[in-house]
Amino acid sequence: MRRDHALLALREHVRDGDIVVAVYQACFDWLALSDHDLTYVATGAMGQAVSHGLGLALACPDRRVLVFDGDGSLLMNLGALVTVAGARVSNLHHFVFANGTYEVNGAHPLPGDGPVDFAAMALAAGYASAETFSDLDALRSDLPAWIERPGPTMATLRVVPGEAYPRRYDFIHSAEARTRFRNALASSRP
Amino acid sequence: MSMGFPHPDGGAILDAIAAANISEIVALPDIVTSDGLLWPISSDERFRLTRICKEDEGISICGAMSYTGRRALLMMQQTGLMDSLNALRAIGVDYGLPICMLVGLQGKEPELLPERSASYGVRIVQPVLEAMSIVHDLIEGPEDVERITPALQAAYAQSRPVCLLVGRAPRAPGET
Numbered sequence: 071m072r073r074d075h076a077l078l079a080l081r082e083h084v085r086d087g088d089i090v091v092a093v094y095q096a097c098f099d100w101l102a103l104s105d106h107d108l109t110y111v112a113t114g115a116m117g118q119a120v121s122h123g124l125g126l127a128l129a130c131p132d133r134r135v136l137v138f139d140g141d142g143s144l145l146m147n148l149g150a151l152v153t154v155a156g157a158r159v160s161n162l163h164h165f166v167f168a169n170g171t172y173e174v175n176g177a178h179p180l181p182g183d184g185p186v187d188f189a190a191m192a193l194a195a196g197y198a199s200a201e202t203f204s205d206l207d208a209l210r211s212d213l214p215a216w217i218e219r220p221g222p223t224m225a226t227l228r229v230v231p232g233e234a235y236p237r238r239y240d241f242i243h244s245a246e247a248r249t250r251f252r253n254a255l256a257s258s259r260p
Numbered sequence: 261m262s263m264g265f266p267h268p269d270g271g272a273i274l275d276a277i278a279a280a281n282i283s284e285i286v287a288l289p290d291i292v293t294s295d296g297l298l299w300p301i302s303s304d305e306r307f308r309l310t311r312i313c314k315e316d317e318g319i320s321i322c323g324a325m326s327y328t329g330r331r332a333l334l335m336m337q338q339t340g341l342m343d344s345l346n347a348l349r350a351i352g353v354d355y356g357l358p359i360c361m362l363v364g365l366q367g368k369e370p371e372l373l374p375e376r377s378a379s380y381g382v383r384i385v386q387p388v389l390e391a392m393s394i395v396h397d398l399i400e401g402p403e404d405v406e407r408i409t410p411a412l413q414a415a416y417a418q419s420r421p422v423c424l425l426v427g428r429a430p431r432a433p434g435e436t
Contacts, residue, residue, distance in 0.1 A: 110324070114350030118320040121312075125324030125332075128284070128310065149313025157310055248355060252327050 071206045073167055074099050074232030077138075079210050080165065081106075083217045084136065087260040089126050092138040093119040094174050095231070096167045097242060100138060102235035107254035111242040117146025120154060120164055127159040127221075132260035134161050134217075141168040141226075142180055144188065151224075155196025160220040164192070168228050174237060185228070192224035200224040265370040266401045270296030270430035276405055278306045280412035282331040282360065285309045286318040290337035292364030296430030298335060315340035316347035322359050323351040331416060335362045338385050341423070345388070352421035353392060359421040360412050370428045374398065389423055400427040 077099050084090060084106060091110045092100045100109065113122050123137035144150075144166055154162060166188050171177045180186070189200035199219050203209040209227065216225060241247055274297065277285075285307045287298055301307050312318050318334040325332045341348075341363050352359035367379040374382050389396045397411055398404065408424060415422035 110327075112351075112355055113320065114323070114355060115316065115320075115347040118316065118347060118351075121317040121320035122324040124310075124317075125321035126328065128308075128321070129325045129328035129330040147314070147317065150317050153310070153312045153317055243354065245356075248327075255327055 071204060071209065071227065071229050072232035073169070073227075073229040074103060074235070075206050076167070076209060076227050076229055077103050079206065079213060080136070083213055085134070087258055088134045088136055089130065089255075090136050090138065091119055091123040091126065093143055094140045095237070096138040096140060098237050099232065099235050101238055101241070107250060108258060110251050112248050112251070117143050119143060120150045121147065123162055123164070124150070124154050124157055124159060127162040128157060130255075130260065131161060134163060135159075137162065137164045139164060139166045140173075141166055141170065141186065141188065142172045145180065145186070148191065151192055151195035151197065154222050159222055160198070162221040162223075163217060164197075164222060164224040166224060166226045168226050169230065173231065188226045189224055192222075197222045197224050200226070202226040202228065204228040265428060267370075267428045268399060268402050268405050268426075268430045270300055271433050272402070272405045273297060273399070273408060273430055274300060274304060274306075276408035277333055277412065279409045280331065280416075282333045282412060283307055284322075284325060284330055284332035285335060286312055286321050286332055287335035288312055288315055288318070288337070288340055290335065290340075290364035290366060292337070292366055292426055292429050293335060293362065295432045296435075297362070300433055314343070316344035319344050319347040319351050319359055323355070323357045326357050326359075331360075331412075333360045333362055333412070337364050337366045338381060338425075339366065341385065342381070342388070345392070348394070348421065349392060353394065356419050357421070358415040358419050360415050361421065361423045362426060363423055364426045364429075368427050374425065374427065385425060394421050394423055396423040396425060398425050398427055
């Protein structure tokens with residue numbers, strides 16, 4: 071399943087009032103494929119996507135928070151799975167784009183011996199639901215019901231790179247990105 | 261409690277935090293602030309306590325909350341502060357977000373200032389914060405508590421981090 075195709079499938083289900091937290095290549099792809107104003111890109115440090123998502127989910131209980139994480143990124147912050155589960159945030163939906171590599175840092179392989187079962191980790195940590203998708207048709211078919219489940223949920227998406235979208239580091243770390251999100255949050259309804 | 265060196269009152273510190281309109285506490289336990297602050301917070305209805313597994317999670321949670329108008333305080337030990345410097349650098353300093361921190365100085369002698377401590381881990385905290393241009397203050401005695409509310413308010417007003425270092429264990433409610 072190509073990552074950009076998976077994102078296009080997800081895009082169909084993102085509502086105007088939803089917050090999207092996106093990191094690294096999934097973020098760069100999302101920025102190319104979507105003009106969703108409530109996209110939070112300023113996560114600062116690797117591994118922190120779902121922690122930012124948790125802060126937003128706790129502070130904005132009337133909004134859904136969709137986190138587009140990476141597998142290498144999440145491996146830097148696995149304890150966050152327990153924190154998220156403990157916070158019982160029913161509005162947080164965690165999507166892990168698992169490509170098995172540190173794609174933006176030279177595409178080196180993740181440590182370990184084969185694919186990591188993040189869904190099993192999420193369930194063991196206490197997430198309400200978790201599942202792995204490897205097939206685009208299955209993802210498209212299951213997403214409408216999946217995204218309505220009470221969180222915290224995790225969907226691990228086993229992906230390969232799609233089109234090579236520009237890596238907009240300057241934008242994700244810019245004051246413009248933060249201001250855009252802040253203004254969108256203030257002006258939009260959940 | 262150490263003899264001869266006055267410790268701050270935990271209840272007064274909590275009042276000072278609440279007076280800055282902070283309602284979210286994000287924390288890992290720290291032995292300096294455990295009895296006087298974190299246990300009381302866990303049953304104080306003015307605050308929602310989110311327990312985290314690692315300190316840099318807290319930097320991110322507090323940073324994200326700042327966009328929403330909800331005010332948060334991250335509590336941890338100085339070891340956790342050192343462990344989360346990259347997140348603090350990016351989210352607090354580069355992004356200019358009001359990351360408010362209350363940090364227990366574990367191992368600091370009550371009678372000594374941090375820079376005089378025998379503990380290397382304690383001695384380096386203030387120089388590291390200064391190298392990062394992070395505003396900090398030392399909360400040791402009862403007279404220091406009055407600086408907490410203005411320090412937290414200033415961090416939000418100026419959208420930048422602040423680190424309050426707790427050098428002596430606050431007294432728990434009812435403790436003399």
